[in-house]
Amino acid sequence: GAGVSQSPSNKVTEKGKDVELRCDPISGHTALYWYRQRLGQGLEFLIYFQGNSAPDKSGLPSDRFSAERTGESVSTLTIQRTQQEDSAVYLCASSLQPGLAGKETQYFGPGTRLLVL
């Protein structure tokens, strides 16, 4: 399909383990975002990539969280030494390059449901 894809769709892990989540954005979309949705809450911004610019990491909750993006394609979000409070749905979104007005519609993937036991 032509949409944003994420893998795995579900992940159960033990506390203290590392996990890696993957996002494939829509082809041609230079902007990529990661969000997190905890149970009963809204989406929480984590990190933003735009082309070759330095990513905006201001939303990452701790240094256990990191993300990388290969050029303008795949991105991986890594959570080291997972904790139970990391349990959430992790959503990736992509968009065309934000213009002068800074507004481009973000298209979301289906998310990865992470459960830390």
Place this chain on the structure above:
Amino acid sequence: DQQVKQNSPSLSVQEGRISILNCDYTNSMFDYFLWYKKYPAEGPTFLISISSIKDKNEDGRFTVFLNKSAKHLSLHIVPSQPGDSAVYFCAASAKETSGSRLTFGEGTQLTVNP
């Protein structure tokens, strides 16, 4: 600090009637507002947006109203259909923030009864 708030966690309406979902924000730097719709086990899908230079935007059955002085926006769905049953998220962005980084409300579960 919750900058975007949706105070109603749920709303139930009858098919054919109007659904009104509300959203309040506190950050006066927000200049673009969006509504997303989310079905279970799927990612949010974009529904409608409005720039702060407007007070109304309409797209078919969906209309978004913005009251900047009250820092309030609402989504009207007329007529409501059972397929509209989903969680609706209000979101906002500020020109000064990087890209189109969005700040989301907590969501409102809309149920449209046949």
